[in-house]
C-alpha cells in the first residue's frame with residue numbers, strides 16, 4: 260500500500276500540469292500508450308498529442324514541429340512554427356511556402372515587406388534573402404524543398420496572397436468540395452498548395468492513387484481518411500504525409516465543413532529530367 264502510494268505520488272509530481280506545459284497528462288498514466296498517430300511505410304498520421312517541439316538553426320523565439328522530412332522518405336519538408344512575439348524563422352533550405360495559421364507575421368523579402376494575417380501566405384523562391392518574423396504570437400505552416408529547374412522555363416517570382424480571397428473551384432463539378440489553388444498553375448512552380456473545403460457529408464469521388472506525395476494539415480472539422488488499406492478518424496490539428504502511390508480517400512463527417520491545406524509535388528518529369 261505504502262509503495263503504491265509512493266509510486267503514484269512520484270508520477271503525479273513528474274507529470275504535474277505545471278511542469279508539462281500544454282500537456283493533457285494529469286494522472287501520469289499517459290493514456291496507456293494509446294494515440295491516433297500511426298507511422299506506416301506509405302503514410303504518417305501525426306496527431307497533436309505526439310508533436311515534439313524542437314529548434315532549427317537561425318530560428319529564435321519560436322518552436323518548430325517537423326511533420327515530415329527526407330528522414331521519412333519525403334522529397335520535401337513540412338513543419339509548423341510556433342512564434343513568440345518577435346520570433347524569427349531561420350534560413351530556408353530551398354524554396355519556401357509559409358501559411359499563417361494564427362496571429363500575424365511579416366515576410367521581408369525581395370525588397371518588399373508584407374504583413375500576413377491568418378490565411379495569409381507567401382511563396383519565397385530559392386535563394387531570395389528573407390526574414391520571416393512574428394508581429395505577435397503566431398503559428399505558421401512551412402513547406403520547403405530544393406527547387407527543380409527546367410531548361411527553358413523561368414523560375415517563379417515571390418508571391419503573397421490571402422487564402423479567403425482566392426476564388427474556389429468545385430472539384431470535378433462537386434459543389435460540396437471546393438478547392439482553392441494558392442499557387443499559379445504554371446510550369447514554373449514545381450509544387451502546388453491548395454485548400455480543400457468539404458461540406459458536411461462531402462467526400463472525394465474516387466480513391467486516388469498517384470505519383471505525387473502529399474503533406475496535409477487539417478485546418479477545420481474532421482472526417483475519415485482512407486490511407487493505404489486503413490481508415491482513420493482525423494480532426495483539425497492533425498498532420499498527414501502520403502507517400503507516392505498511397506491510396507487515399509476522404510469523407511467529411513460532422514455538422515461543420517472539414518478543411519485542409521494540402522501540398523503536392525507537381526509539374527515535373529517523373530525521372531527528374533530537366
Ligand code: UGY
Pocket residue numbers: 455463467473507508509521523
Ligand atoms: O490534389 C489531390 O491530389 C487531392 N485531391 N488529394 C487529396 O485530397 N488526398
Ligand code: MN
Pocket residue numbers: 467469473507
Ligand atoms: Mn491526392
